[in-house]
Amino acid sequence: MLRLEALHKRYATGEVALTGVDLEVIKGQVMALIGPSGAGKSTLIRCVNRLVPPTGGRIFFNNEDVTRLSSRKLLKMRRQMGMIFQEFALVERLSVMENVLSGRLGYVGFWRSFLRKFPQTDIDKAFRLLKRIGLDHMVDKRADELSGGQRQRVGIARALIQDPQLLLVDEPTASLDPKTSRQIMRLICELAHERNLACVINIHDVPLAKMFAQRVVGLRLGEIVYDGTPEGLNDDVLTEIYGEEDWHINKYAPKAAQQESSWDEEDTEEPAATAS
């Protein structure tokens, strides 16, 4: 349902984030996208719904070329893709309910949304989703009064109320503690399974990716270097994606005192790709 052909992105600063990516995403499949900072994961996800315009290649969503859509058709297409963000990206001053309902903005005209007169079916959907994620009792609370995990749940509800076919998830657990991270990943995968959604999850936590995804794609410096099952992620593959590292050592033992720094120069991160 989603097909990327030779996707290429070069930012105005000259930085090349994606160098010809070919990828196919199947309906109902949960796919994890892993790779070091600057590999192009965020850029790839944002190119799919054109928050970042690609500089080359094509993106086909249900056989329609996303890169060539007019702005009105683009809005219609965005409705079918739910996006979940790393820093939750809720509108802080609005209530939980308003944030969830804002997922329906693509379906509702300006004046109705301005006066908050959403159709009853949307309101029913919102209440159902809030119940499903366990925030039924916080309907009118302001978004900035919630904890991190609660905010991410609202973000998930906002994405799902769009009735999307595809979920684009950008580092959903980066700002969360270990337990909440697993709860959120579990929730996302359950909901994707219930609704038979395709899911592309950008994630830097490899164990979490292995635990929850059905397919893992590794990105390095803007190109795909691995595409397979989570079980296939052995040390060699991880080294190819992230670089040389002791992937299996369990306990850190300090070496004898040294004059020079032991920081591995190869580990210097490239500047993170930002959505322009």
Place this chain on the structure above:
Amino acid sequence: MKKILRNQQQRQVDTNMTNLSLAPRTWKRKSFIENQTVRYSICAGVILYLFLSFNTLEINWIRVWEGLPRGQKFLAGFAPPDFISRWEEIVDGVLESLWMTVASTVVGIFISIPVALGAARNIAHPSVYYFCRGIIAISRSFHEILLAIFFVKFFGFGPFAGFVTLSFATIGFFAKLLTEDIEDTSVSQSEAIQATGANWWQWINYGIQPQVMPRMIGLGLYRFDINFRESAIVGVVGGGGIGATLNTAFDRYEFDSAAAILIVIIAIVFFVEYTSGIVRKQVQ
């Protein structure tokens, strides 16, 4: 009230049923002011105010109507503005304003610094504190034009009165903001300096000054901008500067000269703002 009760009953129904609810559950956005009485009384108050104010407004609409052609003439004065006939007077006035601005900003800031130090709660002795706060309050209460009237009375017509007016106004502005900045400085940074055994002056120079310096420079440039604009006002009451030239142009209905003067003022203010933006970026 009824709707709230109905919603509560609805929620009861919902939790009792495991499948779809019988009646739809509604939602309305939370109002900004929850208390209904407060909300309605504020609305009523606003409407009452608007009604009263419009009724008591004594506007001579006939005069306004008659004035429109003159307004048109004014706008026409911009196309093109007349820089030439009154050129010397314009240049004289602008230069006088600029000198006043430079001198008063420098002097004003110079005096503000000890006043601000004296008015900062974390630095000054209580009696000094109240005295300095008093100076700041007096300086800020009076509009510059009032100060100008008084200083013209004391010192006579001319740019000196304007200079004193602007310096005095600068003290109120600058010292207040500087004091707030000083009071906001990080306690840990200045504590650390104190802990090394530094004396009072060193403490100010190392512990306080570096923290407030960047903002001070920005503020100084901002005040320079304000002082230039206000130099136009003091001229209206005799304090020298471009204000006098402008006033004369209006009095003589010489709208094209007036337009020229206004354009010069706008251009200079814009230029000052632009350069201050650049300088501020360098300093940060």
Place this chain on the structure above:
Amino acid sequence: MAVDQQGEKKVWQRFDKKKQRLHWAGWFTGTAIFVYCFQLISEKTFWMFVWDSPNQVGDLAYRMIPPTWGYFDKIWEPLWDTINIATLGTVLAIFIAFPTAFLAARNTSPSVIFMRPFALLVIVSSRSINSIIWALLLVAIVGPGLFAGIIAIGLRSIGFVAKLLYEAIEEIDHNQVEAIQATGAGQLQVLAYGIVPQILPAFAGISVYRWDINIRESTVLGLVGAGGIGLQLNASIMELAWSKVSLILIAIIITVIFSEWISAKVRHAII
């Protein structure tokens, strides 16, 4: 920071040679300019008057104290007029400044080549000219009275409110806007849901702040004929009725303190 190798020692100085020279040059030029300016002012000053000033101060103080308390009943209406000038002028300005700010902000301007410079020009022009100068101009056009005052306050406030507002618009959290865009919302909806909620507290604070400043400015507009208590002030100064002047000044201070108190309260409540 400057480190210099001098033979065996490593020497540290606060600024390297080049910066030191720049600093010296800067201070020298600054002082030179200041001295020059002061000299120019001096030339045009009748120092005789300046030395006489203590006498003037004493004389004035004698005439101003005590204030004519009885005059108070005559100034209620002008005070009411003054408050109206400030309030109506601020409201007028807000209506115009709000859209102007959106045109001027880099991230919301519909056209960066035409609309943005135009909006910025409007803002600079409005800001560069004080309310009193605007009032002078308007009195020359539409005659003395409240109308000139209200329009003058309005014209000046547009620049102030729009400038602060567009700076706030440019500083919003882009993530929130992106999220709303990702749902397929149209431009206006993105504005209404993603941008406006973020700037509402700033907008309210700026508006109240400007209203407070405008009260102070409205009190003196009458000096040039634009209505309000300034008219009484002007008349009293012309008559050299200094004790009435001091009463009016007291009334003005009280009004300003009152409006500052309201403004601080409201801005505290909106966070």
